Amino acid sequence: MGRQGLSCYNCPKGAAVSVRWFQKAFKQVIQMRMTHLLANRSYALDHEPMQLQLPQSKEKSVAKRLVSAMTLDEKISLLSGRDEFCIPGIERLGLKPVWSSDATMGLRGWKAPVTDFPAAVALAATFDDDLMTRVGRVMGCECRALGIGILLGPGVNIARVPVCGRNFEYFGEDPYLAGEMAGRYISGVREYPVITTVKHFACNNSEFDRHKSDSVVDERTLRELYLPAFKRALEAGSLGIMTSYNQVNGTYTSEHPYLIGSILRGEWGFDGLVVSDWNSLYSTDGALKDGVDLEMPQARYFTKERVLDALARKVVTEQDIDTKVLHLLTSYEKAGLFVVPMADPACQVGTRENRDAALDAAIGAPVLLQNKAQALPLSPSLNLCIGGSNAYTVAQGGGSSMVQWETKPQTFASLMQEKGAFLLPKRWFSQKRCKQRVSSCDAVVLVVGFGHTEESEAYDRPWTLNRADLKAIEAAARLNKRTIVVVQSGSAVEMESWHDQVAAILYTSFLGSSTAQALKSLLYGEVSPSGKLPFTQARRLSDYRSMRAYPRDFDTVTVDRIKKGQGDPKVREVEKLCYTEALMVGYRQFDTEGPEPLYCFGFGLSYTTFSYTDLQVKELSQGMWQLSVKLTNTGNFPASEVAQLYIQPLQPAVFRPAQELKGYRKVFLQPQEAREVFFTVEATAFERWDLNAWKFVSDEGLYELRIGSSSRDIRLKCVVDYKKRKS
Numbered sequence: 001m002g003r004q005g006l007s008c009y010n011c012p013k014g015a016a017v018s019v020r021w022f023q024k025a026f027k028q029v030i031q032m033r034m035t036h037l038l039a040n041r042s043y044a045l046d047h048e049p050m051q052l053q054l055p056q057s058k059e060k061s062v063a064k065r066l067v068s069a070m071t072l073d074e075k076i077s078l079l080s081g082r083d084e085f086c087i088p089g090i091e092r093l094g095l096k097p098v099w100s101s102d103a104t105m106g107l108r109g110w111k112a113p114v115t116d117f118p119a120a121v122a123l124a125a126t127f128d129d130d131l132m133t134r135v136g137r138v139m140g141c142e143c144r145a146l147g148i149g150i151l152l153g154p155g156v157n158i159a160r161v162p163v164c165g166r167n168f169e170y171f172g173e174d175p176y177l178a179g180e181m182a183g184r185y186i187s188g189v190r191e192y193p194v195i196t197t198v199k200h201f202a203c204n205n206s207e208f209d210r211h212k213s214d215s216v217v218d219e220r221t222l223r224e225l226y227l228p229a230f231k232r233a234l235e236a237g238s239l240g241i242m243t244s245y246n247q248v249n250g251t252y253t254s255e256h257p258y259l260i261g262s263i264l265r266g267e268w269g270f271d272g273l274v275v276s277d278w279n280s281l282y283s284t285d286g287a288l289k290d291g292v293d294l295e296m297p298q299a300r301y302f303t304k305e306r307v308l309d310a311l312a313r314k315v316v317t318e319q320d321i322d323t324k325v326l327h328l329l330t331s332y333e334k335a336g337l338f339v340v341p342m343a344d345p346a347c348q349v350g351t352r353e354n355r356d357a358a359l360d361a362a363i364g365a366p367v368l369l370q371n372k373a374q375a376l377p378l379s380p381s382l383n384l385c386i387g388g389s390n391a392y393t394v395a396q397g398g399g400s401s402m403v404q405w406e407t408k409p410q411t412f413a414s415l416m417q418e419k420g421a422f423l424l425p426k427r428w429f430s431q432k433r434c435k436q437r438v439s440s441c442d443a444v445v446l447v448v449g450f451g452h453t454e455e456s457e458a459y460d461r462p463w464t465l466n467r468a469d470l471k472a473i474e475a476a477a478r479l480n481k482r483t484i485v486v487v488q489s490g491s492a493v494e495m496e497s498w499h500d501q502v503a504a505i506l507y508t509s510f511l512g513s514s515t516a517q518a519l520k521s522l523l524y525g526e527v528s529p530s531g532k533l534p535f536t537q538a539r540r541l542s543d544y545r546s547m548r549a550y551p552r553d554f555d556t557v558t559v560d561r562i563k564k565g566q567g568d569p570k571v572r573e574v575e576k577l578c579y580t581e582a583l584m585v586g587y588r589q590f591d592t593e594g595p596e597p598l599y600c601f602g603f604g605l606s607y608t609t610f611s612y613t614d615l616q617v618k619e620l621s622q623g624m625w626q627l628s629v630k631l632t633n634t635g636n637f638p639a640s641e642v643a644q645l646y647i648q649p650l651q652p653a654v655f656r657p658a659q660e661l662k663g664y665r666k667v668f669l670q671p672q673e674a675r676e677v678f679f680t681v682e683a684t685a686f687e688r689w690d691l692n693a694w695k696f697v698s699d700e701g702l703y704e705l706r707i708g709s710s711s712r713d714i715r716l717k718c719v720v721d722y723k724k725r726k727s
């Protein structure tokens with residue numbers, strides 16, 4: 001089955017439909033297999049702490065004392081996992097096993113009523129730091145309830161291409177936003193003795209043949225776009241980091257001397273755990289010498305026999321093994337895992353308080369993209385028709401992040417039917433009676449998009465909606481002027497062909513089990529939408545520079561890509577994914593060189609209006625300013641607004657994007673209420689990577705500080721003259 005064998009490009013319309021049907025069926029089989037492999041499992045709680053058996057020593061570090069007391073065999077046993085998600089212990093020394101858990105939308109894989117949250121990209125759309133800390137706090141608490149010591153998240157890979165199958169697991173296209181979201185999440189988790197492992201390090205910006213792809217990226221782009229969120233996560237307290245499946249510039253990340261040795265360990269001084277993604281090692285020697293500390297989910301390349309052989313051949317020394325084990329145990333020690341009970345009976349999963357946090361996130365995430373003639377909010381007395389492929393299910397992204405609910409949540413269609421709405425069958429647009437009903441009702445709400453079959457890890461997703469949803473949108477818009485479309489996807493999706501036909505568009509991503517309640521609250525105006533796009537919605541897929549050199553058959557999956565040679569470097573060649581767009585990713589491209597996007601980064605409407613006035617600038621010290629702006633709710637609806645700060649270099653020493661996000665503040669205001677909003681601008685806000693100095697530098701000169709409601713709706717500006725602080 002060749003690369004072009006299943007491509008929808010350059011084939012007749014009927015053939016393209018047949019290909020997409022086959023692809024969906026094939027992906028359904030893959031997801032059924034994933035669901036089976038990742039099924040919820042039983043667990044036993046241990047409410048006792050570790051009782052470490054260590055000889056007396058003047059050494060203060062418990063981690064170092066443990067390593068000194070271990071035999072070589074015991075050290076090797078800690079280089080790999082067991083039972084899919086467990087890091088083994090050493091009974092002789094009282095070191096207990098430590099469990100890990102997938103984490104993106106909730107603690108996945110446990111037979112427990114865990115709290116599940118909206119997808120990471122939806123959380124990013126909230127632009128709400130306090131909410132993210134609250135989400136992290138819930139995740140940390142529920143980890144303690146289930147005896148989980150290592151949380152496999154958050155993910156901070158940049159949405160380089162809109163069709164990446166895992167974009168829903170990440171925080172959008174901007175490294176500053178991704179870093180702040182991750183940092184707040186981690187700070188919440190770290191209120192508990194839990195290790196986070198920020199992932200996937202690095203340049204894992206595609207699910208296309210992920211084991212056999214090489215992200216070819218230049219140094220400046222790597223430093224300015226793809227590494228900052230990882231660094232911010234570590235600064236926030238993440239004690240672990242997870243490598244990715246792909247190569248970067250010709251070397252697999254799980255054995256990358258430059259990324260792990262030079263940058264992570266050297267420049268950033270990280271002494272914590274580097275764990276592999278599941279089944280992502282490709283050699284023993286490279287990984288032992290230059291790579292991860294821990295192979296998951298079990299020993300394949302770090303088996304006792306292979307490690308002893310590498311030692312015998314002097315590829316590594318026992319001291320190298322000691323260092324890897326020390327990284328693991330140092331993370332344990334810093335987290336507090338040596339001194340607390342393995343599970344905390346004071347913590348519970350799925351509490352009312354925890355679920356309220358999830359509902360608040362689900363309400364705060366959706367982005368109102370269009371609202372002609374105030375089609376929204378809806379009056380509760382209106383006669384509604386409800387349809388669309390996602391109205392009858394609670395859509396999620398697929399793969400290792402998908403929470404398999406112990407009790408299935410209510411769907412939006414079911415909730416609306418209870419309120420008297422008429423539910424449209426799947427192909428209602430082919431039925432005369434249903435079309436008449438749509439024509440005569442007060443409004444139509446269609447919930448469309450993707451789910452875990454088409455949007456998942458292991459493959460990329462289509463750009464266009466499925467044909468049934470497109471036909472439903474076309475028919476509803478023709479029959480009823482008040483057609484409202486709710487879009488659920490992990491990133492941008494084709495809207496150019498239909499957006500002008502409908503009255504309102506609400507982008508939600510995946511909201512988890514709170515979906516139905518959140519949509520009802522927003523559509524009926526119980527609360528105003530306040531989300532902002534964490535990515536750019538283009539008119540055409542080809543508008544994204546990053547897509548122009550991307551594989552044309554990105555939305556197809558083959559048996560070879562799923563099964564053949566995934567972890568074997570001798571089987572199938574690695575394909576280069578060249579980041580030819582360099583810094584021109586997302587709004588950096590569209591705001592610098594165009595074309596005009598359909599909806600820009602940071603965009604989102606409200607049921608009210610806001611004014612920005614009275615910009616004040618105060619120089620706190622040389623190279624540091626405080627900005628203040630008066631933000632007023634000028635409408636009649638209580639709502640939140642996200643004030644965004646962008647910085648534009650007016651005299652760039654080298655090519656730079658037109659502007660970059662460097663701050664945001666989310667503020668809730670009652671009608672006619674005003675509040676002063678503050679931003680602090682430091683020298684780091686002006687930074688770029690200097691290839692000659694091989695470090696970040698802030699060039700002296702004039703910079704425009706721009707505050708607005710989106711990247712294209714700048715309300716206030718001022719210019720500052722940055723000069724380096726004299727030593």
